[in-house]
Amino acid sequence: MFERFTNDAREAVVKAQEEARTLRHDRITSGHVLLGVLGPLGGAGGRALRAHDLTPALLRPLVAREVDGLDPDALAAIGIDLEAVRQATEASFGPGALDGGGREARPGHIPFTANAKKALELSLRVAIRHRHRSISDGHIVLALLMLPDSSAGRALRAGGVDPDALKETALREIVSPAA
Structure with a gap:
């Protein structure tokens, strides 16, 4: 599947690990x-996210707040x-005590969660559905939107994103990429 990823999609995966x-x-x-989609290459997905005023500075704290996969909404229930x-x-214990601040940065391979794997698999399905031969970061954004209960879904909600509007923007970006 990764052989079908465009440079911006590959960069998104590498940036996710970083x-x-x-x-x-x-x-x-x-x-x-x-x-990762907001990485430096700026593909269709990155443009769609930025069009909705999403930036790494806004999203990073929302993603960082996920404590070992704990869902704040489920806990509140x-x-x-x-x-x-x-x-x-x-x-x-000091700022960031629940953010893994005491852990060393993990060397080598970091595994993907089931939802992260599912998003990458869904990005292939999205590309096929649109009859695209390659998978861009725009396809990844559309796949992430299909997983509203995931870490990405919670971060997008917390960031005030209208999922339908983001979907429309991402669709526009993947069918008419910037020149």
Whole structure:
């Protein structure tokens, strides 16, 4: 499948790994993939995200707040306020105590979570559906939008994104890429 990735899609995957490493996370989540799409090459997906005022500076803290895959909404449903837990922990142990700050950056390969793998697999399906021979970072954005309960989905919601509007923008970008 990766042989079908365009340079911007490959760069997004490499950047996702760098983001996970920078955040000292031990897995690459769909949120890291979302950050990766905002990488330096600026393909269709990156343009679509930036058109909705999404930047690494906005999204990185939202992705970093994922604590070992804990879903703040699911925890709230059972009466646990993750933000209150975070504040209490940081008051006792210092800023970033729940962000893996005590862990060393992981050398070598960092595995992908199931949702991150699913997003990359779905990007192939999106490309095929649109009869594209290659997979761009725009296809990756469309795939991430298909996983609303993932780390990327939560980050997009927290960033105030209208998923339908982002989908329209990404579709426009992949069918008429900038020259």
